[in-house]
Amino acid sequence: MSVSPSSDTVVESLASRIRTVQEATRGISERYPRSYILECIKDDRFPEEMWLAMGEQGLLGLSVPEACGGSGGGVVEIVALGEALALGGVPTLFLVVTGLSRVPIIRHGTDRQIARFVTPTCDGSVKLCFAITEPNAGTNSFNMSTFARREGEEWVLNGQKVFISGARDADYMLVIARTQKASEVKHRTEGMSLFVVDMKSPGIQLHLLNVQVETAERQYQVFFDDVRLPAEALIGAAGKGAKLMFEGLNSERLLAASAALGLGDYVLKKAVAYAQVRQPFGKPIGSYQALQHRLALAKAELEAARLMTYDAAARFDAGEDAGAQANMAKLLASRAAAAAMDAAIQTHGGYAFDRDYDLITLWPMIRLMEIAPINNEMLLNYIGEHVLGLPKSY
Numbered sequence: 276m277s278v279s280p281s282s283d284t285v286v287e288s289l290a291s292r293i294r295t296v297q298e299a300t301r302g303i304s305e306r307y308p309r310s311y312i313l314e315c316i317k318d319d320r321f322p323e324e325m326w327l328a329m330g331e332q333g334l335l336g337l338s339v340p341e342a343c344g345g346s347g348g349g350v351v352e353i354v355a356l357g358e359a360l361a362l363g364g365v366p367t368l369f370l371v372v373t374g375l376s377r378v379p380i381i382r383h384g385t386d387r388q389i390a391r392f393v394t395p396t397c398d399g400s401v402k403l404c405f406a407i408t409e410p411n412a413g414t415n416s417f418n419m420s421t422f423a424r425r426e427g428e429e430w431v432l433n434g435q436k437v438f439i440s441g442a443r444d445a446d447y448m449l450v451i452a453r454t455q456k457a458s459e460v461k462h463r464t465e466g467m468s469l470f471v472v473d474m475k476s477p478g479i480q481l482h483l484l485n486v487q488v489e490t491a492e493r494q495y496q497v498f499f500d501d502v503r504l505p506a507e508a509l510i511g512a513a514g515k516g517a518k519l520m521f522e523g524l525n526s527e528r529l530l531a532a533s534a535a536l537g538l539g540d541y542v543l544k545k546a547v548a549y550a551q552v553r554q555p556f557g558k559p560i561g562s563y564q565a566l567q568h569r570l571a572l573a574k575a576e577l578e579a580a581r582l583m584t585y586d587a588a589a590r591f592d593a594g595e596d597a598g599a600q601a602n603m604a605k606l607l608a609s610r611a612a613a614a615a616m617d618a619a620i621q622t623h624g625g626y627a628f629d630r631d632y633d634l635i636t637l638w639p640m641i642r643l644m645e646i647a648p649i650n651n652e653m654l655l656n657y658i659g660e661h662v663l664g665l666p667k668s669y
């Protein structure tokens with residue numbers, strides 16, 4: 276008879292995995308606090324020192340198997356890292372795009388591709404960004420028009436992507452492109468392929484977008500004009516890119532959830548500290564239930580979303596298909612963080628809008644989590660259709 280671990284042991288082992296990463300990450304956010312990131316944003320430069328320190332400490336290698344040069348661990352560990360960085364006030368979009376981009380390469384790449392495109396991301400010497408969004412297709416990614424045509428052993432890439440975070444600072448970009456026209460395939464999810472594109476390739480042009488989300492990674496429109504890709508750029512089988520990409524998108528959802536959770540708690544802490552000392556009527560405003568309950572509710576909602584996020588992460592690591600849980604976790608975490616932000620703004624009154632209080636600066640990033648990497652309506656569509664069995668709504 277096999278004896279399964281008691282639920283107490285499972286809960287404690289999950290808690291201990293999270294704690295280990297969070298303790299290691301605290302060292303990073305103490306060395307590179309929020310003021311450091313704000314300086315990088317002001318100077319428009321990538322937080323290279325922090326990134327390399329994370330690499331040195333083995334944090335960037337989390338979720339990459341040791342055999343591929345990583346630190347091991349799974350989705351739980353990288354989610355814990357994302358949450359801890361955000362909680363320390365130093366969230367990074369690069370962690371989300373790196374985490375997502377590595378998944379299909381690790382699972383479907385050759386040893387040479389892993390050695391070239393994944394292993395050096397673990398010490399921070401190589402950075403990956405990710406490009407799926409197109410101006411006309413938007414959420415409807417299958418409608419993309421970026422196309423790679425085969426020429427002998429090579430591929431020739433043409434088209435454009437938009438909102439690509441960190442394109443300037445990345446060494447390689449994971450790009451999904453059509454390799455067969457939508458009209459030539461049975462189902463529109465077919466005929467797409469995944470490529471790792473060297474950002475130094477001739478024919479790539481970047482156009483900086485005027486996006487006001489205060490992170491060190493800026494967003495670019497990326498133009499591909501006859502970019503020649505070697506055979507080795509193709510990850511997995513040609514035409515199967517959509518399936519490969521979706522394997523990475525579930526962990527991206529959880530990484531977005533983790534950033535939302537950490538940032539939600541970060542702004543809540545700021546609000547609580549302010550509510551303890553601000554006394555326009557001679558008593559701390561935190562003693563007024565209208566504010567106190569709002570902050571308390573935000574905390575409860577963040578904790579509930581946190582449970583769901585780590586549950587989904589642990590399910591992935593146990594080999595389950597936890598797509599539904601991951602979608603629900605991102606939905607709930609982003610909403611909880613937005614509610615925490617709103618409560619924090621209300622608590623700060625007019626000072627919420629003074630940039631020197633560094634609260635309003637976090638609003639765009641928190642609000643973004645309800646829209647990117649995937650908008651919450653699409654998550655509700657998924658739950659409606661795949662969990663509840665309702666007809667497709669779009």
Ligand SMILES: Cc1cc2nc3c(=O)[nH]c(=O)nc-3n(C[C@H](O)[C@H](O)[C@H](O)COP(=O)(O)OP(=O)(O)OC[C@H]3O[C@@H](n4cnc5c(N)ncnc54)[C@H](O)[C@@H]3O)c2cc1C
Pocket residue numbers: 372404405406407408412413414415437438439440441486488494643646647648649650652653656669
């Ligand atoms: C700061 C930032 C960073 C980003 N980083 C990256 C990146 O690194 N790589 C990358 O590829 N992309 C990136 N994106 C793009 C992001 O993923 C998209 O903006 C997002 O997926 C939404 O696409 P869209 O903006 O074209 O919205 P649209 O598709 O135009 O949708 C607009 C709105 O319509 C609603 N909607 C759309 N479709 C449906 C539907 N079927 N059912 C119900 N409602 C619907 C939703 O409310 C949605 O918010 C980034 C965006 C931003 C702003």
